[in-house]
Amino acid sequence: xxxxxxxxxxxxxxxxxxxxxxxxxxxxxxxxxxxxxxxxxxxxxxxxxxxxxxxxxxxxxxxxxxxxxxxxxxxxxxxxxxxxxxxxxxxxxxxxxxxxxxxxxxxxxxxxxxxxxxxxxxxxxxxxxxxxxxxxxxxxxxxxxxxxxxxxxxxxxxxxxxxxxxxxxxxxxxxxxxxxxxxxxxxxxxxxxxxxxxxxxxxxxxxxxxxxxxxxxxxxxxxxxxxxxxxxxxxxxxxxxxxxxxxxxxxxxxxxxxxxxxxxxxxxxxxxxxxxxxxxxxxxxxxxxxxxxxxxxxxxxxxxxxxxxxxxxxxxxxxxxxxxxxxxxxxxxxxxxxxxxxxxxxxxxxxxxxxxxxxxxxxxxx
Ligand SMILES: [Ca+2]
Numbered sequence: 507x508x509x510x511x512x513x514x515x516x517x518x519x520x521x522x523x524x525x526x527x528x529x530x531x532x533x534x535x536x537x538x539x540x541x542x543x544x545x546x547x548x549x550x551x552x553x554x555x556x557x558x559x560x561x562x563x564x565x566x567x568x569x570x571x572x573x574x575x576x577x578x579x580x581x582x583x584x585x586x587x588x589x590x591x592x593x594x595x596x597x598x599x600x601x602x603x604x605x606x607x608x609x610x611x612x613x614x615x616x617x618x619x620x621x622x623x624x625x626x627x628x629x630x631x632x633x634x635x636x637x638x639x640x641x642x643x644x645x646x647x648x649x650x651x652x653x654x655x656x657x658x659x660x661x662x663x664x665x666x667x668x669x670x671x672x673x674x675x676x677x678x679x680x681x682x683x684x685x686x687x688x689x690x691x692x693x694x695x696x697x698x699x700x701x702x703x704x705x706x707x708x709x710x711x712x713x714x715x716x717x718x719x720x721x722x723x724x725x726x727x728x729x730x731x732x733x734x735x736x737x738x739x740x741x742x743x744x745x746x747x748x749x750x751x752x753x754x755x756x757x758x759x760x761x762x763x764x765x766x767x768x769x770x771x772x773x774x775x776x777x778x779x780x781x782x783x784x785x786x787x788x789x790x791x792x793x794x795x796x797x798x799x800x801x802x803x804x805x806x807x808x809x810x811x812x813x814x815x816x817x818x819x820x821x822x823x824x825x826x827x828x829x830x831x832x833x834x835x836x837x838x839x840x841x842x843x844x845x846x847x848x849x850x851x852x853x854x855x856x857x858x859x860x861x862x863x864x865x866x867x868x869x870x871x872x
Pocket of ligand 1: 728
């Protein structure tokens with residue numbers, strides 16, 4: 507019995523010793539992986555996994571700096587991943603040795619890969635967002651086509667010759683040639699477009715029918731650059747009544763004549779208060795406040811499934827010179843709630859022209 511007990515104790519001690527050893531060697535170590543181009547440019551959003559034979563031990567994607575930390579117990583592993591570009595696919599298969607309780611560094615330098623960074627600029631060298639950018643290969647066949655949300659487009663591609671087309675509105679620049687090396691190559695492309703600004707901001711305007719007392723226009727609220735929340739109770743809304751004709755006319759004075767690109771107006775629907783958006787909006791432009799050019803009326807069907815309270819922006823393309831911009835509203839309800847009028851145009855086209863907002867007959871414009 508005594509010997510058996512001793513053997514048992516010895517067995518337990520051995521188990522504890524071995525499991526302790528195993529526990530110790532099993533303490534994880536970390537590898538910090540850096541994925542870079544040949545010139546040191548980080549490569550982001552690359553999915554990598556740490557594998558032991560075919561088993562994935564840890565995985566993740568590289569961050570903005572091209573870095574990724576993966577953990578495993580001490581040992582040798584394969585680092586597996588792939589970079590899929592519009593032109594080719596590069597496989598990553600590297601050996602990584604992880605040491606217990608340590609962080610080791612692993613640099614993965616990707617060969618045969620370049621990063622093209624395209625910056626789109628306006629004629630005054632400012633950032634121009636929203637352009638359609640097409641990257642074409644050396645045979646001028648499209649490789650990728652994107653509409654940029656900002657002024658920048660980035661693409662990972664095989665080194666070589668590329669041609670870039672950039673299009674915004676009706677302005678196009680074609681076949682801008684670029685040689686991409688195994689590096690970050692930045693290209694600035696300038697489109698023949700002037701930047702536009704809200705020329706109506708803080709400008710004077712007049713309304714055919716004045717704001718109602720409960721929803722007043724205290725401080726030129728239609729050009730103050732602020733739009734209220736989707737509720738008639740918000741003080742930013744200017745409320746007017748349409749009267750028998752259910753009609754309102756508003757004229758804004760830009761002070762000078764400009765090339766106007768578009769005119770917008772923000773309206774409120776509040777089904778809890780009998781306020782709906784207009785059924786029709788007509789914009790007219792004038793340089794002198796006497797002779798007016800009406801643009802085509804835009805009509806709306808008001809969908810019943812819309813939310814009860816909603817803010818909508820009406821937009822009218824213009825593309826002509828004007829100092830005065832008039833809006834006519836065909837009201838669906840007697841109440842009309844407006845939040846902001848914006849008139850976009852180019853600053854460099856400013857021209858002094860005679861005209862007087864105070865003498866315009868608003869009832870005679872349309
Ligand atoms: Ca406003």
